[in-house]
Amino acid sequence: xxxxxxxxxxxxxxxxxxxxxxxxYSTLIALAVLFVIANFVSEFFVQPQNLTNITLQIAVxxxxxxxxxxxxxxxxxDLGVGSVVGLTGVILxxxxxxxxxxxxxxxxxxxxxxxxxxxxxxARFNIPPxxxxxxxxxxARGFALYLSNGAAVALDENQFYEQxxxxxxxxxxxxxxxGLIFLLVAFVGFKSxxxxxxxxxxxxxxxxSLAGVGLFAWMYLSYQGIPYLILVFAVIALWGIWVLTQTxxxxxxxxxxxxxxxxxxxxxxVKKNLVKVYVASAVLASIAGIIMTxxxxxxxxxxxxxxxxxxxxxxxxxxxxxxxxYGTIGGAMIGAFIIGILNNILILANVxxxxxxxxxGLIIIAAVLLDMKNKQQK
Amino acid sequence: xxxxxxxxxxxxFPGVRALNDVTFSANRGEVLALLGENGAxxxxxxxxxxxxxxxxxxxxxxxxxxxVCRFANxxxxxxxxxxxxxxxxxxxxxxxxxxNVFLGREPKTKWGTIDWKRMHGETQALLDRLHxxxxxxxxxxxxxxxxxxMIEIAKAISIQAQIxxxxxxTSALTESEVQRLFDVIRELRREGVTMxxxxxxxxxIEAICDGxxxxxxxxxxxxxxxxxVTRNELIAMMVGRDIxxxxxxxxxxxxxxxxxxxxxxxxxxxxxxxxxxxxxxVRAGExxxxxxxxxxxxxxxxxxxxxxxxxxxxxxVRISGTRVNIQTPRDAIQAGLALxxxxxxxxxxxxxxxxxxxxxxxxxQTLSSRLGKLDHKREHGLAARYIEELRTKTPSAxxxxxxxxxxxxxxxxxxKWLATQPKVLILDxxxxxxxxxxKVEIYQLINQLTQAGHAVIMISSELPxxxxxxxxxxxxxxxxxxxxxARADATQESIMKLATKGA
Numbered sequence: 001x002x003x004x005x006x007x008x009x010x011x012x013x014x015x016x017x018x019x020x021x022x023x024x025y026s027t028l029i030a031l032a033v034l035f036v037i038a039n040f041v042s043e044f045f046v047q048p049q050n051l052t053n054i055t056l057q058i059a060v061x062x063x064x065x066x067x068x069x070x071x072x073x074x075x076x077x078d079l080g081v082g083s084v085v086g087l088t089g090v091i092l093x094x095x096x097x098x099x100x101x102x103x104x105x106x107x108x109x110x111x112x113x114x115x116x117x118x119x120x121x122x123a124r125f126n127i128p129p130x131x132x133x134x135x136x137x138x139x140a141r142g143f144a145l146y147l148s149n150g151a152a153v154a155l156d157e158n159q160f161y162e163q164x165x166x167x168x169x170x171x172x173x174x175x176x177x178x179g180l181i182f183l184l185v186a187f188v189g190f191k192s193x194x195x196x197x198x199x200x201x202x203x204x205x206x207x208x209s210l211a212g213v214g215l216f217a218w219m220y221l222s223y224q225g226i227p228y229l230i231l232v233f234a235v236i237a238l239w240g241i242w243v244l245t246q247t248x249x250x251x252x253x254x255x256x257x258x259x260x261x262x263x264x265x266x267x268x269x270v271k272k273n274l275v276k277v278y279v280a281s282a283v284l285a286s287i288a289g290i291i292m293t294x295x296x297x298x299x300x301x302x303x304x305x306x307x308x309x310x311x312x313x314x315x316x317x318x319x320x321x322x323x324x325x326y327g328t329i330g331g332a333m334i335g336a337f338i339i340g341i342l343n344n345i346l347i348l349a350n351v352x353x354x355x356x357x358x359x360x361g362l363i364i365i366a367a368v369l370l371d372m373k374n375k376q377q378k
Numbered sequence: 379x380x381x382x383x384x385x386x387x388x389x390x391f392p393g394v395r396a397l398n399d400v401t402f403s404a405n406r407g408e409v410l411a412l413l414g415e416n417g418a419x420x421x422x423x424x425x426x427x428x429x430x431x432x433x434x435x436x437x438x439x440x441x442x443x444x445x446v447c448r449f450a451n452x453x454x455x456x457x458x459x460x461x462x463x464x465x466x467x468x469x470x471x472x473x474x475x476x477x478n479v480f481l482g483r484e485p486k487t488k489w490g491t492i493d494w495k496r497m498h499g500e501t502q503a504l505l506d507r508l509h510x511x512x513x514x515x516x517x518x519x520x521x522x523x524x525x526x527x528m529i530e531i532a533k534a535i536s537i538q539a540q541i542x543x544x545x546x547x548t549s550a551l552t553e554s555e556v557q558r559l560f561d562v563i564r565e566l567r568r569e570g571v572t573m574x575x576x577x578x579x580x581x582x583i584e585a586i587c588d589g590x591x592x593x594x595x596x597x598x599x600x601x602x603x604x605x606x607v608t609r610n611e612l613i614a615m616m617v618g619r620d621i622x623x624x625x626x627x628x629x630x631x632x633x634x635x636x637x638x639x640x641x642x643x644x645x646x647x648x649x650x651x652x653x654x655x656x657x658x659x660v661r662a663g664e665x666x667x668x669x670x671x672x673x674x675x676x677x678x679x680x681x682x683x684x685x686x687x688x689x690x691x692x693x694x695v696r697i698s699g700t701r702v703n704i705q706t707p708r709d710a711i712q713a714g715l716a717l718x719x720x721x722x723x724x725x726x727x728x729x730x731x732x733x734x735x736x737x738x739x740x741x742x743q744t745l746s747s748r749l750g751k752l753d754h755k756r757e758h759g760l761a762a763r764y765i766e767e768l769r770t771k772t773p774s775a776x777x778x779x780x781x782x783x784x785x786x787x788x789x790x791x792x793x794k795w796l797a798t799q800p801k802v803l804i805l806d807x808x809x810x811x812x813x814x815x816x817k818v819e820i821y822q823l824i825n826q827l828t829q830a831g832h833a834v835i836m837i838s839s840e841l842p843x844x845x846x847x848x849x850x851x852x853x854x855x856x857x858x859x860x861x862x863x864a865r866a867d868a869t870q871e872s873i874m875k876l877a878t879k880g881a
Binding site: 246247248249251252254255257258259261262263264265266267268269325326 | 450488547684686706707708710711712717719724726727728729731735738740742743745746750751752754794
């Protein structure tokens with residue numbers, strides 16, 4: 001009893017507690033440390049062009065990580081997304097002759113169907129998500145190879161695809177957009193700060209989010225503006241954050257992962273919400289497939305190989321618990337950036353590229369170890 | 379000749395004294411019934427005997443053959459010849475009978491590998507002895523519960539147990555399996571094995587036991603030989619205490635019938651009933667206590683009414699006169715039911731969430747706009763209101779429920795359901811595992827609810843609680859309503875009589 005109340009008091013006071021802050025921002029601190037290290041490795045790192053490129057490289061994994069985090073929150077996993085990226089790329093390539101809108105619609109419909117298929121086995125027949133989506137991983141890859149006959153499908157020259165994959169929002173419009181985002185973040189942040197009576201926590205969150213937006217603004221405006229595909233990525237990430245923090249559906253995902261039985265007994269339609277989340281994950285994977293294809297200019301049926309593991313890694317590094325119930329999209333995004341920057345550092349440092357895998361593996365293990373330690377202290 | 383003696387056993391848990399100077403003894407080849415209400419301390423006592431609570435965590439002595447035993451763990455107790463067969467069987471379903479019987483002490487060949495020939499041979503001998511028609515390589519998962527219990531007994535025999543504890547061994551057995559078990563018990567008795575038989579069922583105790591020791595509130599209140607005491611005397615020994623001033627029961631005037639259950643049956647399999655022909659009315663402003671022994675079907679009844687049992691029900695359920703068809707908990711909630719389940723950590727709370735999120739979980743839809751956007755302001759307001767109304771002791775609404783005490787956790791569960799403004803509130807063991815102060819607060823809350831016109835169904839295994847808080851008591855036994863008692867007529871004896879009827 002004594003220790004319990006002691007702990008509780010600490011949480012209330014928490015604002016000024018150094019360890020509490022360290023726990024709360026541990027992934028962000030890791031990202032910052034990585035940033036500093038990167039500076040020492042190569043002066044090229046902080047060049048706006050390099051930073052912009054890093055964000056472009058991260059976008060696909062970031063989009064997948066949004067869906068993956070939602071799935072993992074429910075205690076599940078979606079191992080199929082990498083193959084779905086490959087398959088939907090091929091479908092975009094094969095349907096491009098019908099025009100941009102039909103091709104993109106066909107790709108998204110494919111995503112919806114794949115999500116429904118996964119959900120059918122997971123929610124209706126209670127097959128463990130790991131198995132159901134492991135099956136989808138092979139099925140989708142098989143379809144991608146079969147439909148394309150194993151060869152890459154090149155995208156024809158098309159203004160829209162080129163802009164989406166490699167274009168930039170003109171710099172002056174970018175400036176306006178970033179300025180508006182800055183103001184919006186400042187406004188929302190200030191409101192939340194006032195609501196929390198200017199606790200240290202809320203001030204810190206306010207400053208950090210403004211600094212983040214500022215960094216992005218500097219980076220994009222000193223180069224060529226905001227890449228279009230980053231706009232897509234940002235909208236998806238913000239949508240994910242909105243769903244998890246502002247909607248009943250988001251709350252249900254946490255409840256299902258935390259205690260599915262209690263959630264069901266509380267009237268939560270567990271199966272229906274699982275259907276939604278697996279469809280969301282597969283649709284996001286098809287958007288990632290479209291983006292990757294437009295970026296490269298062709299669809300590789302082997303594309304997206306092992307992307308599901310990167311998405312899981314981003315979520316887990318960002319503090320999502322594989323057992324479900326804990327995790328945030330913001331964390332997963334930081335996780336995606338950590339992986340992206342790490343890869344960039346290794347390339348800049350001329351390290352053998354195969355080392356990437358080894359480092360990534362070590363970071364995942366370290367991140368989870370750290371997270372478990374933090375939770376034990378709580 | 380005394381085989382086993384437990385002397386002046388005293389066991390404390392933080393804040394509770396679970397056992398207080400318990401003393402009893404059993405002779406060689408005796409079957410001793412250990413009798414007591416739920417929570418009287420039987421399981422705790424047996425856990426001490428079998429080394430689950432090691433020497434040093436309790437006071438008093440365990441004597442086997444007159445020698446003081448100090449078990450550091452269950453293995454040492456096993457070596458002293460003590461085996462316990464728990465209510466929940468401890469077999470590994472994916473392994474064979476032989477592998478289960480010899481788990482952790484497999485015979486080895488000189489190469490260090492498992493001596494399968496010897497293992498299967500010895501297991502076959504055990505099975506023959508118990509007249510079990512199985513092969514040692516059969517998987518345990520293919521056996522019925524009764525057959526699995528026999529395997530546990532085979533295991534006990536194979537470690538040459540001299541003292542065998544059977545904890546409610548017949549609760550999941552069919553009639554013929556019970557007879558089979560009794561045959562085995564008689565045979566073991568002839569061979570000089572001492573058995574401690576824990577059960578509520580008087581018929582069985584009279585049929586198979588030689589002596590009885592009664593526990594009440596953690597103390598041994600008496601021992602007797604079977605045949606020297608009447609059943610009523612035994613029940614009086616088990617319950618014999620006054621209802622203290624703990625129950626601030628407020629008088630309320632029952633109003634219209636809110637929940638009406640008629641000819642309600644649920645089948646477990648095509649020919650066995652889990653619940654049979656239940657009729658139950660609950661009025662506004664009334665607390666109906668559901669009493670009965672463990673396994674009488676009380677929890678199954680409320681789970682089924684709430685749409686959470688997953689089995690098809692027959693019969694009619696009316697709420698405020700309207701016939702309802704409840705298939706899922708969601709239907710039940712919409713019909714105006716609320717269910718506080720018996721295990722708040724397992725099925726009541728989402729432990730990864732905080733007080734606010736748990737409180738609003740059932741009401742999220744009413745707290746959201748049509749587009750699904752949550753109204754955070756109203757959600758915070760809801761949580762704050764119930765923290766205040768129920769006097770929940772929590773540092774803030776943002777505190778994780780995991781950090782609260784049992785009583786306060788239960789208040790969060792109650793808050794979650796009160797927020798839905800239910801017509802009928804069903805409470806399954808609402809005060810289990812919470813301290814006395816919080817219990818009284820929950821009783822007061824039940825009073826407030828009935829005075830506000832809610833109907834309440836309360837399941838409780840604590841008879842004083844049922845007697846103290848109910849306006850009417852429905853006693854269940856073996857999936858049926860065994861009888862109904864008005865508040866004025868109900869006594870612990872009359873409830874126990876109905877509850878053990880036919881068992």
